[in-house]
Every structure is written in C-alpha cells, then in structure tokens.
Amino acid sequence: MTRAIVRRLYQSVLVMFVVATATFFLIHLAPGDPFTPSIESANFSQEIVAQQRRNFGLDQPAHIQYVRYLQQIATGNFGISFSQHRPVLDVFYDVIPNTIVLAIAAILIDFVTGMTVGVFQSTRKGSRVDSLLSAISLVLYSTPVFWFGLMLVLLFGVTLRWLPTAGAIDPVVYHSLSLPGQLWDRIRHLILPAATLGLIGAGGTARFQRSALLEVLAEDFVRTARAKGLRERTVVTVHALRNSLLSIITLFGLSLPALLSGAVLVETVFSWPGMGRLITDAVSSRDYPVITGAAIVSALLVVAGNLTADILYRFADPRTRTAQ
Amino acid sequence: MTKGLLTTVLCAFVAASCSTKADCRGDFCGTIVIAIGGEPETLFPPASQTTAADAVADLIFLKLADIGPGMNSVGDEGFLPRLAESWEWEDSVTLVFNLNQLARWHDGAPVRAEDVEFTFAVYTDTLVASPKASVLERISSVTPRNNGQVEFKFRLPYPEQFYDATHYMRILPRHVLDTIPRVSLTSHPITRAPVGSGPYRLVRWRASEAIELVADSNFFLGRPGLARVIFRVTRDTESALAQVLAGEADVLEQLVTGVNVDRISTAPHLRTIEYPSSSYLYLQFNMRNPEDPEAPHPLFRNRMIRRALAMAVDQQELIDAVLGGLGDRTIGPVSKMLSIWNDQIPSLSYDTTRALELLNGLGWTDTDGDGYLDRSGRRLEFELVIPASSRSRRQAAVVIQDQLRRVGVNMVVAELELNTLISRVTSGRFDVFFGSRTQDPSPSTIREAWSSSGIGGANFGGYSSSEFDRLINSAIESQQADSAMTLWHRAVAHINADAPAVWLYSPNTVAAVHRRIEGVTIRPDQWTATLWTWRIPESRMIARDRRGAP
C-alpha cells in the first residue's frame, strides 16, 4: 500500500513538471507584450518599457528564461508580479486562504445536500418526490454557475437586501469588530458565493449518489441483507451507503477541478478576493508570472485532492487494502 | 436544548457586530469611504502608472510644493509650500528649497535635504524604470546644502522649471529605502507598507478589497479633517454607484454619464460636485500608410478630406447621446482643465453641406447609388480602431459611424483588445484611432502628442507641421504669460485648420459626495490633493464616523 502511494506521489511530481513546462511555453507563445506604454497619459516612453522588460529578464532568450523559471519554481518562487509589483507568492498568500475557505464551504454544501437528497431519492425510487427532486437536481446541474450567482445577487442582495454581495468582509467596519463579530461578518459574506458554488455542485452530486446507491441496492449482498430480515434503514445506511461511499470519494477527487473552475466564475461574480478573480485580473493585465503561478498552484490543489481521494479510497475499500 | 444554544450564539454574534470600540468625539473624527474602480498597483510613487495609485499615494506622500488651484505651471506663481517652506532662485538655473523644519516622516524622523537628493536619484535611476524619469531630464542635479536646504540645478533656463522640479516627485524617505537594492525597489514589500510624510498613513491594505488610511494628527501643515479614509475597491462604476446610493460609500469621484448623475440627484443624502476634466477625446488620422510607414496615407495625406470629415461630425449630438449632455465640445487638443482652454479659438464647425461639397470637389461622388461616395471604383471607407473595454467609446463610435454615413462615408469600427490596440497604434498600423488623452496641468504635453518631435513617441498619427512646431515651441519657451497665451491660441487654431484629428469632447467630471462632508474642494488634476482639508462636523456624524480609528 505504501508503495502504491509512493508511486502515485512520483506520478504527481511528473504531472506538476508537465504542467509547469506547458504553461510556461503557452504563455511565452502569446503575441502580446505585458509591458505596454500607456497611450492615454501624458508620459509616454518606449525606453522605460524596454528597461522594465530588462528588469524582469524578458529580454533573455526563451530557453534561458525557461531554465531560470524551473529553478525558481523548484524553490517555491513564482517570480514577481508585473502588475502588482510584488512577489507572486505574496499575492497568493493573500488570495489562497480565501479560495480554500470558499471551496471548503462549497464542498460541504455540495456533498451534504447532494448526498442527503440522493439517498432520500433512492429509498423512494419512482415516487413523486423522487421525480420532483430529480427535476430540481437536473435544473441545478444544467444552470450556469455564474448566472445562478447573479440571480442570487438579484434576489438576496438587491431585492431583499439580506446579504452582502461583494467581497469577503466589510472593510469599513471589520477591523473595529470583536472576534465573534468578525466571524459573523465573514460568514455573512461567505453565504451567497458558497451557496452558489455548492448548490450547483449538489445537483450533480445528488444525481450521482442516487444512481450509485440504486446500483448498490440491486447487488446480491444487499438482497442477502434484506433476506436476513434486516430493517430497510439498516440495509441502506450500513450496507449500501458504505459501498456507494467509494464512488462518492472518487467523485470528490474528480469534482475538484470543476469546483475550482466554478470558483473562478463565482469569485468574479461576487468580487471574492481569491485565486479565480486573481487569474481573470492577471489575464487582462498580462501578468505572466501570476498566470503561470496560478495554473501551477491550482494544478497542485487538484493533484493533492486526487491524492487524498486516492488514499481515502484505499482505506475505505477493504479489497485494495489487502490486495496491494 | 440545542435550539436554545443556537439562539444564544446567534445573539452573541449580533450583539458583537453592533458593539463599538472607543467612541471618537470631536470635529476630527470623521470616516469617509471612497469607492474606487481600480485598485492601485503600488503605493511606491516612482512606479505608479495609474490615477488610482496616484490618488492614494498623494495622501501619504508630499511634494516639495503643490500646484495651486489656478493650475498655473509657468514660473512659481500660485504654488503652495508643502515639504518646502520657501524657495529662492539664485540664478536662472539654480533653485534652492528651504525645507519645513517641522516636517516629519511617519516614523518620526525629520525630513531632510538628503531625502530630496535620494528621491531624485531613485526617480531617474534606469534600474527603477520610473515612467516619470523622462520629464525630469532637464534637471541636471539635486544636492543638499545642509539638512534644511536643497539645491536644484537645471540644464537650461525655461518657464516651467519650477513645475518640473516639484510636480512629479513625491519625496521618499532615504533612511527607510536606502538599504534596498535599486533593482528590487519597486517590488520590495516596503512599497506596500509606505512610510511618507503626508497627512495620512497607511493602516492596512487588503488586496482587491480596501486600503485604509488614518490621519496623522500631528501633521505639520495642520490636523487633517478626517480621521479615517477608506478606499474601497469595486469592480465597476455600477457597483460603486450602488454602494454610494446605499450609503455604504461616501464618495465616487467620477459618475461618467448623465443617467448616473440623475440617479445621484434623487438621493437625499448625496450631492454632486462638478469639476473641469483633465481629458479629451479625439479621432486621430494616420498620416502614414498603415501597410508602409514610409508612404503617406492614401486618404488622410489630403488635408481637405480630413477637414471634410471633421466637419461631418456633430459633437453636440455625440455628447447628448453618449454622455447625456455631460461634456463640452473641445477645440483643439485641450482639456477643460488647462489654463489655455478657450472656446473662441477658430475651429471647424459642424456643417454637412460644406463637408459634402469638399468631398465632391475632390472627386468623391456616389456614382453607383449605394449611398456611399466613391471615386474611380473605390468606396470612401476606412477603419476606426477603438478599445473594446471602453463602453463610452463603443457607443460614441456607433453614433459617429451613423453621422459619417449621412455624408456617404463608410467607417468600419474595429473593437480591439487593449494590448492589440496599443501595439497597432504605437506601430502606426491603423487608419483612424479613437483616442482619449489625460493631460497634466502643463499644456506643454501637447507638444509630445502633436508636434513632429513626438513622432516615434506619443504622436501616433505622425502629424507634422513646421508652423505648428514653431508656434508651440515659442509658446512653451515664452516667459510672459500673456504672450504665451496668445501663442498657444494661435498654435491651437493652426492645428484645428490642419485637422490631424477630429476633436470630440471633454467629458465633464462630476463627483458624488455625501452631504455630511464639509469643505469639499477638488483640484482637477488630482482629486485627492485637498482631501485632507475636508471634514465632518460632529453634529452630522453617522455611526461609522464615531467608530474612530482602531
């Protein structure tokens, strides 16, 4: 088992290397120049632009830049942000916690709602409630996440005025609040973005959970358990659910990239100061170090998530535990 | 049981969120929240490139002297003492500043002459690559005479020496920055935790959320009127407007359209303040062939075509449709803020009949009856490049397209990403460019944009007229204010007649400000310049004013 994990780790490192290389070359193929003179202000100077390029080492040939870039990445240094004039790592330090908070909250909403609904549906297969919930989860699954966010803004932020619709905190009062006050402020700001991301995901999770559980319920050992005269509730929760858990763990690993993709859009909608919003801002300012860094960090998050799912899977599934 | 616990916890949250720390009492307690559309990229003045960065930095850093409300940039008339208490001219190229002995850095150290010397060295260092380095070229040296006196030497005498010496440099603390290598100065963490000598100091900067400043109550030029200034980063004008309307923010510096101004006027807690704009918009003709920069442009080399097109554009209709009437038609490359602004200067006025006559006279007629003019089988058409990111220019382009269609000219609008646009415009690959230019208080920047000395630089269209060059050079060199003004007006009249561009409009800048704030003045070139003198009387304070500085 340990050997299998080591093997996965080694694969992960390889994957990260490919990601780093690919993003570097993708970015450097770009025809645009990150340093462009302002054509609208009074002070226009091509020499200054040339000097800035030299300062950031962009006048070097691509292969030299590539080697230097790999060296930097290996030491955890992503260079200096062109648009924010500070190390990319400092930029990430500001935004990554926000994205992780949003992602965890969204995953909780996603899996708790999704699994509950899915289990509930599979115990009442074919009933009216089942088809109603199926319809709702299909709608959620098919709704663009950013549009759902905008609709929530319209409803709770504009019409009802219940919740804030932008940012992670209220910068005006936050720092004069007591600790519980600050926590409450954060929660209030988190509700809408996390609900957007979580509920859209829950649509898919519920559908997945429902079919996974139905599949397990049709298996032999469940029939045996039923035949033994166990209560239906015990059959579902103890026997079937535990088995369908395996596929849910796999789903968790698979849904991480989708979650981060969704986060890019949701963060843009809610001005959430996280990775996603950073990436979209960096694209418009052609902040290459931030773009490459962000791609690598999000890949790292995904790889780490997959690794976790993999290990969880191995612990949860007795077959892999003994066979390996 | 569980329910009861939950309620208790919730109550604790609510109570906590309402509780305040040490209440602030008195006239200097106010807190204002300013909604800004873009986040400053740095608070290190030599590196700043955006107006947002300068707006915040100018509350933290001081210059030696500040331009006066009259916007005079010639000589030292009207300039207000800042870090320099006084100054004297020893000869035509030697200027000595006497520093205010009371001036202190935010860390308590006194401001010395060597700080000024250091600042000049940083701004002009190629490793720092400051965008402002080029405007300091005519200063040959800055040397301290003693702790309180610093001497500026110029390469040659000229009218705007004082303006150049004071307007661009925000004085930096040598004792804080000296140990940092120059090449990493612009990206050092200190640039986001600046130590200045201005009325406000930085408390915290939450990336892409807010920048919070607190007043330095011992500020040597007088206690700042507001205790806290919070710049709140918003994603666009619309959400900034929503915050101001909801009372979550107190100030929005630019409302852009007439519709927005109307919405603000309906809110009882807000008032609007109009101030002259520092920018103007124009359609710039390319004099050179976009395919071959050596050759002249097939259409626009002809002065008469340019004049005809300029006469075919109805600026007033444009201002009404795009800005809701919130702008002035410009005469020449002059924004309303400049002292040389004058709407009596001769210019081409809107006259479609005359425009059509001119075009017909050049052989452009509608022979095939398709509504467009043509000549020897070619339709009179060209491409206008505009930045896709500018909503107002996208709207204006459509209106202009329609206006030109009425005289039979086909203008194709190409909306480009900003970076593509910049590379095409700076390399001369365009027919007509829909530009916007923000000006400094000095009219001398017109030279780099429109005279032949700016070709290869900011004169993207390549317009070149020796008469215009002569007039503008003598206007800039003129020591007499009156004759300078006459020369400026003659230069503008000359460029108007040549029509290297269609001058469109200078949008009015209207700010929304909460009514409880008093003493609101706005200097057109830098709207935060006098913000430290704004105040909120105790009687009108609201909850967030009393909360005070944490």
Place this chain on the structure above:
Amino acid sequence: MKYFHWTPAGWALLLVIARWQKIAEFLAGPLENKMLALVVLILIPVGIIIALKVTAIRKVESRRLQLAITTLMVLVGAAAFAPILAPYDPTHIIDLANAQTLAPSFAHPLGTDEFSRDLLSRMIYGARISLSIALLAITLSITLGTTLGMVAGLTGGVTDSAIMRSIDAALAIPRIVLLVVVLALWDRRDMMTIVLVLGLTGWFETARLARAEVLSLRDRNFVVAARASGVSNVKILWRHLLPNIAAPLVVTATLGVGQLILVEAGLSYLGLGVSVPTASWGSIIRDGRELLFQAPWIVTIPGFAIATTVMVFSTIGESVREALNPR
C-alpha cells in the same frame, strides 16, 4: 415512429412561411449565414441518427425524452434560421438616445440592451453561436480523444504513458483556468478560435474512456484472432474496436455538448468568448451584468436559455445511457 411532438414544429413551419421575404433575403445573403445554418442543421440530425443507430433504440417512449427532442428541434430551427426569424439585425443600434435598456414590450419582446439593440434578435443569433461552437468543438474533441485514446490503448508502452501522463497533467489544471491561460494568447477571438481551443482542451476524458474500453477489449478473442491473422492496427481499430466502443462515446458526446455550452457561456462571461459585437448567450449576460439593478431581464433571459439547452442535452444523453444499460 414517434421521436418528438409535431405541434411546435408545425408552428415553426407557419412562422417560416409568414416570413418568406426574409427567407429570400437569407438565401441571397452572406455565405457565412448559410454555412452556420448548415452546420447546425447537419450536425444535430447526423448526431441523432448516429445515436439511434449505435444504441439500437427504435422507439422513444419516455415522455421526457420526447419533450427534450422537441425542444432541441425548436432550438435548432431558431439557430439555423436566425436571419429569418430575428426581427432585427443583432448588432443594429436602434436609437442610442431613446431606446436604451427598454423593458420587454410588444415591439421588443425581450427588451433592448444598453446599446439599444433588440434582445430577442441577439438571443436568436446567440443560439446559433452557442450551439455551433458547442457542436463543432464536441466533434473535434470526440474525434481527437477517441483516436488518441485508442492508439494509446492498443500500442501501449512509451506512447501510452506519454499520452496518459500528458492527459493527467492537462486534467490537473481546472478547465476554466486552462482555457483562460490558452485564450490569453488570442487577441481577436472569432468563432473558429473558440471552437479550436474548446475542442483541443476537451478531449482528455474521452481519450481516457476510449483507452479503458480498448484495454478491456484488447485481449478478447475477436481482436486476438484478427491480430493473429495479420490485420493491421488501423484496421483493427476501425473495424473491430470502434463499433464496440461507439455507444459510450455517443453518451459522452451528448452530455459533453451540454457541458461545452456551459463552458462557452462561462468564458464569454469572463470576456474571453467570441469578440464583440457578436452575441453569444454568455456575452449577453456579461453585457447585462452592470445593469443587473436597472434592467434585470438582460441577465435573466439568456440564463434560462442556457439552462434549458443544457437540460435538453443532459436528458437525451442520460436517456441513451439508460437505454443502453437498463437496470
């Protein structure tokens, strides 16, 4: 044979007849319009025929599926004949001074946007852009994914691990992030750019699927026999393997179209979709975002359109899957 309800189709026919003048204009109009109509009109029926053939479904009895197919037909009709159906040119500025952000009315059933353009027309044209991008991109990515996946599965060894490790890396980057990084390369994004980028970044999972299927078939008797009798690899792939893995691929493709519509809308929302002034559903939402308070209908309507379309494709895809794999 009953695949869908005929009534809406009848209405659509009447509408087309009523606008015969526009039809003449359309036929005489630009080639691009006719090409786009062909793309949509050909790809959807071909897709459905393939789906029915490989899945061997002869009768559609589920009401849900009938409804989905009917809706799809209406969408396809709207998209294909946009120039005939749309009351205005989608980029036509009606009256900038007086017709900005009009609420839905008789003259403009869905209102107008901030440039006083008719939203109904933009929605109809947007359907065409959104659908053709998704259809072309899915065709590209399924072809690419199937080919590479089957090659990897059949050859094994270095080729296999090279392809699979690249796929691992590509899948590790979240789709939107990857697209954002790639699209940062293009300054002017026309429809084909978006199709290429979406297609070239969408084949990874298909390749994994195809490879897995091939691996499970590789050692079956009929393949081993074919190989022993000296049949070339290409022929084995084409003759023996492809027909056997076609069914799951059809399901993937159908579900994939829906996902692509969502991804394309997301990109347009971020401002990385087809360049202005072309309308796609996502870019209409983007344009309306700043007017959420004053003109909420601009944002609301395209969202419903996207959700409906994605639902249609999900329903069809899942019905096919259920039909293949009844339990």
